[in-house]
Amino acid sequence: MPLHIIEQYSPADRRISKRMLYDRGRRLLELLDCSDQMFSLVLLDDHSMADFNRRYRNINRPTNVLSFPVTDDGDAFPGQPPELGDILISVDTALKEAVEAKTSLHFRLTELVIHGLLHLLGYDHERSEKEAQAMWDKEKDLMQQLCTSKRPFRRKTMPHLAINIDHVATIRQARGITQPDPVLAAGICELAGAEGIVVHLREDRRHIQDRDILLLRQTIKSKMNLEMAAVKEIIGIALDIKPDMITLVPEKRKELTTEGGLDVIKNEKKLAKTIARMKKASIPVSLFIDPDAAQIEAAADIGATFVELHTGRYCDATTEQEREKEFRLIEQSAELAFESGLRVNAGHGLDYLTTARIAALPTIEELSIGHAVISRAIFVGLDQAVREMMAIVRP
Numbered sequence: 001m002p003l004h005i006i007e008q009y010s011p012a013d014r015r016i017s018k019r020m021l022y023d024r025g026r027r028l029l030e031l032l033d034c035s036d037q038m039f040s041l042v043l044l045d046d047h048s049m050a051d052f053n054r055r056y057r058n059i060n061r062p063t064n065v066l067s068f069p070v071t072d073d074g075d076a077f078p079g080q081p082p083e084l085g086d087i088l089i090s091v092d093t094a095l096k097e098a099v100e101a102k103t104s105l106h107f108r109l110t111e112l113v114i115h116g117l118l119h120l121l122g123y124d125h126e127r128s129e130k131e132a133q134a135m136w137d138k139e140k141d142l143m144q145q146l147c148t149s150k151r152p153f154r155r156k157t158m159p160h161l162a163i164n165i166d167h168v169a170t171i172r173q174a175r176g177i178t179q180p181d182p183v184l185a186a187g188i189c190e191l192a193g194a195e196g197i198v199v200h201l202r203e204d205r206r207h208i209q210d211r212d213i214l215l216l217r218q219t220i221k222s223k224m225n226l227e228m229a230a231v232k233e234i235i236g237i238a239l240d241i242k243p244d245m246i247t248l249v250p251e252k253r254k255e256l257t258t259e260g261g262l263d264v265i266k267n268e269k270k271l272a273k274t275i276a277r278m279k280k281a282s283i284p285v286s287l288f289i290d291p292d293a294a295q296i297e298a299a300a301d302i303g304a305t306f307v308e309l310h311t312g313r314y315c316d317a318t319t320e321q322e323r324e325k326e327f328r329l330i331e332q333s334a335e336l337a338f339e340s341g342l343r344v345n346a347g348h349g350l351d352y353l354t355t356a357r358i359a360a361l362p363t364i365e366e367l368s369i370g371h372a373v374i375s376r377a378i379f380v381g382l383d384q385a386v387r388e389m390m391a392i393v394r395p
């Protein structure tokens with residue numbers, strides 16, 4: 001491995017994809033003609049970075065990146081390529097800088113790795129203006145080469161709004177009669193501008209019924225997204241009716257609504273098998289996951305087309321600080337998923353106050369919103385409730 005990563009920050013939010021850093025580190029060494037060498041990347045928090053800055057530069061505050069070239073001509077351990085040195089990066093500072101520059105954490109980390117690596121190779125922006133320009137040009141050139149094979153970082157279209165109509169069926173089931181009919185609700189949502197209809201066919205059939213699914217398949221004009229657990233019976237139904245896409249969710253009989261995201265890592269085999277079966281039937285699969293780098297990596301590994309990022313913790317936050325933290329996590333996770341080649345949706349708990357910020361994230365394609373819209377519809381009508389949400393999603 002040409003890059004050795006040491007994590008000395010508290011990765012409580014697990015925002016960082018080590019795989020992406022390994023890939024980019026390896027590619028950078030190739031671009032710099034140093035494939036036969038290696039370097040160490042130490043990820044720190046601001047506190048530890050300030051210690052290093054104090055000890056080695058006499059500066060009593062954190063910084064974003066420090067480089068320490070090897071001083072002994074790179075004596076390698078037996079079997080290891082020679083070391084260029086260590087690059088220390090403060091994840092706290094990198095994240096702040098990413099937010100300020102409106103870029104992703106991984107993009108900023110990549111910039112800092114490039115900067116650190118050039119220092120290890122003898123570039124120095126402090127010696128003279130000429131050398132600073134040379135280093136800056138090289139950084140730009142490397143970043144461009146590194147990113148040419150990637151898709152652009154931003155989506156081109158406006159986000160879509162898909163309405164989850166489960167709660168219309170919940171009201172119907174409360175009486176066990178035929179009204180209100182979710183099939184009619186789907187039509188009204190579409191007439192009001194919704195670009196997708198989401199229904200969750202639960203194993204316990206607490207709201208949406210098999211009959212709804214069959215009729216909706218025939219009547220939905222936009223896009224039918226069938227939310228479901230990866231279980232035999234429902235997989236069979238999905239393969240029969242062929243929705244436009246499915247979203248796999250964890251399902252517990254006692255929960256009021258889907259509680260957390262899928263544990264893709266733990267259920268990798270089962271989910272990969274379901275994805276493969278759906279792919280054979282040309283049905284794209286989305287995995288509903290928490291905004292977590294490891295889950296995103298696992299989703300990409302097993303061939304999911306989409307992930308739907310769980311926005312519940314962001315919506316349920318009770319303080320501004322907590323909400324901000326959860327929002328940043330979704331923002332960074334959406335960027336990471338996008339950069340990993342996944343298409344990105346989001347949903348759960350979004351309402352007329354919390355949706356705008358999520359809809360403005362440039363990597364998110366579609367929002368799945370149910371409870372807030374159906375609740376508002378009781379007072380203002382379904383058409384109006386959908387139109388009002390559309391105005392937020394596409395201002």
Ligand code: PXP
Pocket residue numbers: 164166200227247249257258288308346347348349350368369370371372
């Ligand atoms: N996305 C998923 C995966 C869900 O399970 C749900 C709830 O059914 C939603 C989105 C919509 O959540 P809400 O009804 O809170 O808008």
